[in-house]
Amino acid sequence: MQNVTLIGIDLGKHSFHLHGQDRSGHAIFRKKFTRTGLMAFLATCPPCSVVMEACAGAHCLARQLTSFGHQAKLVSPQFVRPFVKSNKNDFIDAEAICEAASRPAMRFVTPNTEHQQTLAAMHRVRESLVRDKVKTTNQMHGFLLEFGVSLPKGEAVIKRLSTVLAEQVLPAALVQLLMRLQAHYGYLRQQIVELEQALEAHLAQDEAAQNLLTIPGVGPITASLLHCELGDGKHYASGRDFAAAVGLVPRQYSTGGKATLMGISKRGDKNLRRLLVQCARVFMMTLEKRQGRLAEWVRALLTRRHSNVVACALANKLARIAWSLSYRREAYQVTVG
Known part of the structure; x- marks a missing residue:
């Protein structure tokens, strides 16, 4: 165990498979542990690099391993898959993680802090509640439409549903069901x-x-999600790297020396990408009130490109601005001229 320099862990819900290697890449051990046994083993293991696939439970485990003196690294699963040999099993997966982490050009995922994970959980719950609210609204509209009652769009009519029901002749059971849906709403x-x-x-x-709230068009929801993703911004080399991680850069398909750029790649967090595009559209809707070089750039771009293209380009720009503000720890300043 003294010669181990790299440990790959294939994470599971209750069982964890480990593959250990020395500095030359030769296998030293293969072990299977429960969660309690894993922590006991790694707490007594000499400090080394411990690599896992980036998933929901990897960030908390990475923080615990760092407290033990290990260097915890997370690898995106898509970069591990090419190194999996035939006859796939958990130990081969752990070996593939070690092989991927041994590549000198491999890119790693920075573990999230507890604060970042908490913010991400709050956002996921909010999105789930928003979907449920929309579903409940659609159900009320649909049930009423089946009985020949067409409600106008908007949330205001849902709040006065009892008044609408009083004006209609509907089965008592349906009225009771609709009132229950209104309470749930x-x-x-x-x-x-x-x-x-x-x-x-x-x-x-x-x-x-x-x-981040000082960025034009960015509100509390987008700012909190940006802060959750960026942190201090130091795990991204540049603003373009962050924009690429969100999926707001052109997808490249080049061969034979001919560069071909296509639509945005749509990688990374789709919710954050959607919010950034919405912020860009808000900026464009109030463009006549905006001043500065960013507004001038958008006006010039709108003269020769479709508004949808401009919205994606501006979302890319906002992502780069967000990285710059997080990295430099400063507020956004409107530049004129």
Whole structure:
């Protein structure tokens, strides 16, 4: 065990498969542990590099391994797959993780902090509640339409549903069901409001997150998700790397010396990419009130490109600005001229 320099872990819910290598890449051990046995083994193991696939449970485990003195690294699963040999099993997966981590040009994922994971969990719950709210609204509209009642669009009519039902002749069981859906809708709406208030409270406690709020068109929801993804920005080499990680750069398909750039790659967090595009559209909707070089750049681009293309280009620009503000720990300043 003294010669081990690299350990690959194939993560599971209850069982964990380990593959250990020395400095020359020769296999030293293969072991299987439960979660308790894994922590006991790694706590007594000499400090080395421990590599895992980046997944939901990897970030917490990476923080624990760092406290043991190990160098924890996370590899994207798509970069591990080419190194998996035939007759796939858990030990071969762990060996493939070691092989991928041994490549000198391999890119690793920086483990998230507890604060970042908490913000991400809050965002996922909010998105789930928003989907449930939309589904509940659609159900109420659909049930009423089946009985010949067509409601106008918008949330205002849902709030006064009892008044609408009083004007119609409908089965009592259906009315009771619709009132139950309205109560559920009100509960979901209240939960969303409370979650948004909690996100804003988190933002108020962090100066770096407050700097992100100064970006034109960016609100609390986008700023908190940007802060969750970026942190201090140091795990991205540049703003372009961050924009590429979000999927806002052109997808390249070049061969034979001929460069071909296609649509955006749509990699990374699709929710963050969607929010950045929405922020870009908000900026474009209020463009006549905007000043500075960014607004001038958007105006010039709109004269020769479709608004959808400009929205994606501006979202790319906003992602780069967000990285710059997080890395330099400063607020956005409007530049004129």
